[in-house]
Amino acid sequence: WELFLTLLNDRKGFVISREPPNLVERKLGSKEVPVLWLTKVEGENCVYPTRLPYLHQVLVDFMREGGAPKVVMLDGFEYLVLENGFKPVFKFLASLRDYVLLNNTIILLPVFKNALDEREYALLSREFSRVHSTS
Numbered sequence: 001w002e003l004f005l006t007l008l009n010d011r012k013g014f015v016i017s018r019e020p021p022n023l024v025e026r027k028l029g030s031k032e033v034p035v036l037w038l039t040k041v042e043g044e045n046c047v048y049p050t051r052l053p054y055l056h057q058v059l060v061d062f063m064r065e066g067g068a069p070k071v072v073m074l075d076g077f078e079y080l081v082l083e084n085g086f087k088p089v090f091k092f093l094a095s096l097r098d099y100v101l102l103n104n105t106i107i108l109l110p111v112f113k114n115a116l117d118e119r120e121y122a123l124l125s126r127e128f129s130r131v132h133s134t135s
Helices: 002-007 021-028 052-064 077-084 086-102 118-127
Strands: 012-017 035-038 070-075 105-108
Touching (some): 002 070, 012 052, 021 035, 052 070, 086 105
Parallel strands (some): 012 070
């Protein structure tokens, strides 16, 4: 979260998280960053974890908006993999990567290395410039 907060100094931010928006807003100290909660609960600012096409469109729209540099915190990778499988989530991220490059955006993706097998982690490491892991 520290890196995300630092990047917010120069960039417009967006958060997708497993934590509810009110908890994320407390971490950020601001309500100016849009937050989507990955959950099976229905409600405002909630998104079902299997709705990858919807998440993709929301993030692409955010990246294209205004032309200013942006940063996205995608905190819920393992949950997305649990609900969708690794391959669809990897394809989702690979597609987002192309928009990231075109729209001056950084996506932060916290990943617990132990939640993936070696092949999956190797694919992430090869496709994305910096994959930091937490054991």
